[in-house]
Amino acid sequence: MLAVHFGAGNIGRGFIGQLLQKAGYEIAFVDVNAALVDELNERKMYRVQLATTGKPESVVEGVRAINGQDVAAVAEAIATADLVTTAVGPNILPHIAGAIAAGITRRLSVHAKPLNVIACENMIGGSEMLKEHVYEHLTESVQAEAAQWIGFPNAAVDRIVPLQQHDDKLLVMVETFFEWVVDSSQMVGEIPSIEGVTYVEDLAPYIERKLFTVNTGHAVIAYLGYQLGMKTIDEAMRDDRIVQATRGALQETGALLSAKYGFDPQVHGQYVEKILGRYTNPLLSDDIVRVARSPIRKLSQHDRLVGPALQCMEKGMNPEHLGLAIAAALAFDYPEDAESARIQASLKEFGWENTLHNCTGIPAGHPLEEIVREQARRLKEWSGSH
Ligand SMILES: NC(=O)c1ccc[n+]([C@@H]2O[C@H](COP(=O)([O-])OP(=O)(O)OC[C@H]3O[C@@H](n4cnc5c(N)ncnc54)[C@H](O)[C@@H]3O)[C@@H](O)[C@H]2O)c1
Numbered sequence: 001m002l003a004v005h006f007g008a009g010n011i012g013r014g015f016i017g018q019l020l021q022k023a024g025y026e027i028a029f030v031d032v033n034a035a036l037v038d039e040l041n042e043r044k045m046y047r048v049q050l051a052t053t054g055k056p057e058s059v060v061e062g063v064r065a066i067n068g069q070d071v072a073a074v075a076e077a078i079a080t081a082d083l084v085t086t087a088v089g090p091n092i093l094p095h096i097a098g099a100i101a102a103g104i105t106r107r108l109s110v111h112a113k114p115l116n117v118i119a120c121e122n123m124i125g126g127s128e129m130l131k132e133h134v135y136e137h138l139t140e141s142v143q144a145e146a147a148q149w150i151g152f153p154n155a156a157v158d159r160i161v162p163l164q165q166h167d168d169k170l171l172v173m174v175e176t177f178f179e180w181v182v183d184s185s186q187m188v189g190e191i192p193s194i195e196g197v198t199y200v201e202d203l204a205p206y207i208e209r210k211l212f213t214v215n216t217g218h219a220v221i222a223y224l225g226y227q228l229g230m231k232t233i234d235e236a237m238r239d240d241r242i243v244q245a246t247r248g249a250l251q252e253t254g255a256l257l258s259a260k261y262g263f264d265p266q267v268h269g270q271y272v273e274k275i276l277g278r279y280t281n282p283l284l285s286d287d288i289v290r291v292a293r294s295p296i297r298k299l300s301q302h303d304r305l306v307g308p309a310l311q312c313m314e315k316g317m318n319p320e321h322l323g324l325a326i327a328a329a330l331a332f333d334y335p336e337d338a339e340s341a342r343i344q345a346s347l348k349e350f351g352w353e354n355t356l357h358n359c360t361g362i363p364a365g366h367p368l369e370e371i372v373r374e375q376a377r378r379l380k381e382w383s384g385s386h
């Protein structure tokens, strides 16, 4: 069995590749990092280390890599693949769509066999969005065939994999926890048996629970921690104010999720406690700037901060902790991050209100704007105390 996986980065090697290899797939990674591609092709294996006592390791063998620029080679691999997965980042999905479309076209010209394409990105509706981009590159007749043979099931993936700094360029250190949930109602053909993958008929509660808990909490810690001059997530979790703010935000999203999906508050509370524990793992040493990366994406209307905040308000709740994190995300001034630089330039040129509206989609005069403004004042006191 062959799996073609786009993105041989942290989650690609440290999670998706590892699970697929255990399930018996040969893995062809597709990446645009030429040095990474060469190293994978030379060694055909890599190590995964667990960030826990003794740092146990496993070896992922039977891997190769294709340079993403070589569209013909990528298309050839997709033509014979049994599964396609991605972990490249939501903003990159449009850039891989052309090669996936070329692969689907080639495949359908040779044989009609079902294929599922699973985007493993931190976003709602990732595979559906990828499908839209792929279809832009398909002719009408191939689109009609693809509708029958190619599935784009949405997915939620959870495993904290920090930036890697090892002498061994392929080694990847990961936390022990992992969760991969796939929407089986959007799949074609036989459902693959992959240990560690949970198939569900409706992904919405799972992806929202993950994005609005793990990623919301992470974002709160990262943006507040950055304001306080901290470097890593576990360091920030040693500050009581940050822990309180994170708990507060997760109470807000927890109330929302329970109201929307009927989660048992006690069970959800245990889920939250487990996640708070994961953030404190000192062996992960997860950089704040990684977790805070791409603040425009994270501030967008359906993402982890503004998404739940707007929904909380529709239900009559007051999302002040989410408001504090939104204010801190706008204040995230890290020039090496292109989106942070764009926000800071916009703040200077267009002012705070216009920047808030443009980045978040919060309409002018919406009551959430007032909450964020109030929290921005509070944030200044926080930063002043640092
Ligand atoms: N790291 C985590 O903890 C984690 C956990 C769950 C989900 N995710 C999600 O997984 C995705 C990837 O995150 P990551 O942390 O692994 O990032 P990463 O930067 O480590 O990996 C992304 C990889 O994609 C490659 N890439 C970029 N453009 C490409 C292209 N056009 N074609 C092929 N490859 C390309 C990069 O070279 C890189 O190797 C994101 O959507 C992220 O939200 C990450």
Ligand SMILES: O=P(O)(O)OC[C@@H](O)[C@@H](O)[C@H](O)[C@H](O)CO
Pocket: 122, 157, 158, 159, 160, 161, 214, 215, 218, 219, 290, 291, 292, 293, 294
């Ligand atoms: O990957 P992002 O940029 O959407 O979010 C940063 C982190 O919150 C994220 O990578 C988490 O580590 C991961 O989602 C845990 O499962």
